[in-house]
Amino acid sequence: MSAALIAALRAAVGERHVWTDPDQIAPHLREDRRRWTGEAIAVVHPGSTEEVAACVRACAEAGVAMVPQGGNTGLVGGGVPRGGVVITTGRMNRIRSVDPLNATITVESGCTLASVQEAAAEAGRLFPLSLASEGTCQIGGNLSTNAGGTGVLHYGNTRELCLGVEVVLPDGRILNELSALRKDNTGYDLRDLFIGAEGTLGIITTAVLKLFPKPATKVTAFAGCAGPEAALAIFDILRARAGDSLTAFEYLERFGVEMVLAHLPGARDPMTEAHPAYCLIELSSPDPDADLEARMENALAEAIESGLVADAVIGRSEAQNAALWSLRENMSEMQKHYGASIKHDVAVPVARVAEFITTGVGLCRDYMPPVRPCPFGHFGDGNIHFNLTRPVDMSDAEFLSHYPRFNRIVHDLVASMGGSISAEHGIGLAKRDELPRYKDPVALALMASLKSAIDPQNLMNPGKVLAPATEGTR
Missing domain, CATH: 3.30.70.2190 (Alpha-Beta Plaits)
Structure with a gap:
């Protein structure tokens, strides 16, 4: 089956764009923090929406799982494969059009965030999404995780910055929702199904994004x-x-x-x-x-x-x-010099961010007095990166063994304040098993129903966001 599938993928995108050599595919099997390392039979680099669709059809016909992957800058293991085929979008990096008067830019999902910012600036406009990884993260990943960043206070999350998407569905069909309209009430808003879904419902290949006046x-x-x-x-x-x-x-x-x-x-x-x-x-x-x-x-x-x-x-x-x-x-990057960190990307109502930080630091120090808290983040929208650096005299391995306990301390506090255990990084693998403790069970059931309806074979990034017991048909 693998040989036939590899042949079909090579026929779809060209032999040099299908990697099977272990050394070639190794960087695509692990996430940036190296908490997870996966496995895959191949990494495929399609160059167009049609090629993505052909690859997806080949995998669906073979019953092989697919993992969409952009710049691989995620922090929760959402792009780590658990077998199957990795479908990357880096070759799909064209700016299709810029419309300054309509204040929109249409881009392929493999465009880096920095390249979209630059194209907007050249047209005298602003694309306001800004992240530390903007030189390498890709728009498809930004949309799939509903990325936040430093401009959310004024401009909103990525969801608020997107007007339309083109998506390859798990069976290889292409959904064209590339609307550049601000108002379109023709039924369900399908766009929002795929934004923030972490590649579990389909592969975003193109997007229409909003532009804003350039700050003078x-x-x-x-x-x-x-x-x-x-x-x-x-x-x-x-x-x-x-x-x-x-x-x-x-x-x-x-x-x-x-x-x-x-x-x-x-x-x-x-x-x-x-x-x-x-x-x-x-x-x-x-x-x-x-x-x-x-x-x-x-x-x-x-x-x-x-x-x-x-x-x-x-x-x-x-x-x-x-x-x-x-x-x-540079704060997150510099933390690496101080040993292992246990990191939480959480949100609480803005009125309670100060209370959350003060109480959270106290609770964590009650549990482990020498722990070194390092909370920082987007105070104006309630999103705090509540990071904990290991004690000076403790090994990384010993400190990380306390991850579950610190999760319970921090996440229970967040829940008691009406907050969210994931503000902008997503669920992926890191918080998948935590989600049922904090998410409304009706909401989880509805998510599982949507997953089952759109991806009945459970081939699109399986095992992410929803725990296996709550996923659709396997």
């Missing part, structure tokens, strides 16, 4: 404060004083900043004194005459007078702004 003015500030309670109050002041010009509000703690300062070449502390926590704030506007610097200064002055901000700096150039952002963008 931008100002970035870095403010030191006492902790999450002060940061939440600072956010409330900025939201009231800056309105729609507040495009990012990130929270960082000193331990995380020190990681970056110690290990990122060229990184410098923007302040003369250390503070327990920091707010990274960005205002932007398409109006070239908007005095955002004065708006930022006035809001920070109010926060200083209220005793919320101990010190603040405002970037006076693009280079200074980039240096401030680098303290946030």
Whole structure:
């Protein structure tokens, strides 16, 4: 069966685009954090939607599982194969069209996020999705995980940035929902079935994305404060004083900043004194005459007078702004220098983010006093990356053995606050078995019904998101 399938795949995409050599396919079998390593009989690189459809039909006819894979930058094991064929989208990297007047861009799923940003900028527009991995992550993966990033506060998640999709279904049929309309009430919104589905219902091959006016003015500030309670109050002041010009509000703690300062070449502390926590704030506007610097200064002055901000700096150039952002963008990478981390990507209502951080840190330290918490993230939309770095005198293996217990501590707290155990990274393998504890059972049953209806053979990225007991027909 494998030989016949490989022959069919080679006929569909060309011999050089079907890899079976173990050394060639090895990078496609593991995720970035190396928590999981899978196996596959082949990695296929189709160059068009039609070639994806041909590959899917061949796999479906052979009864072989398929795993869609983009830039393979995921953090929850969603792109790790458990046998079968990996179908990558990297060759499908064309910008099909840009329509500045309609404020849309139509792109193939293998385009990197950075290339979409660049194409939008060349047309005098903005595509606002921004992630640390934007140079390598692909639009198909961004859509499949409903990626968030630093611009969610103002622009929304990837779901809000997409108008239409083209999808290859598990039987090889092509669903054309490439609408560039803002209003289309002709039945069920099928687009949203596939956004955030992590490749379990089909393979997104093309998307119509929204564009926005390119910011003409931008100002970035870095403010030191006492902790999450002060940061939440600072956010409330900025939201009231800056309105729609507040495009990012990130929270960082000193331990995380020190990681970056110690290990990122060229990184410098923007302040003369250390503070327990920091707010990274960005205002932007398409109006070239908007005095955002004065708006930022006035809001920070109010926060200083209220005793919320101990010190603040405002970037006076693009280079200074980039240096401030680098303290946030490199935090996850620099954590690797401090040993194993147990990471949680969670969301709670914005009003409760400070309470969540304070309570969560206390509960984790009650369980393991020398653990080193490193919470940071998108404070303005309630998404916190609640990371825990191992104690100095503990081995990585011993620390990681406590993963289930820390999950229970953090996720139970999140659930008690009406939050979500997955804000922007997805479910994949990492949280698949956690999901039934926190998701409405009716919702899970409906998800399983949809999976069974669309993928009755359970061949499209099987074993991800839904636990085997709740999946459709196997």
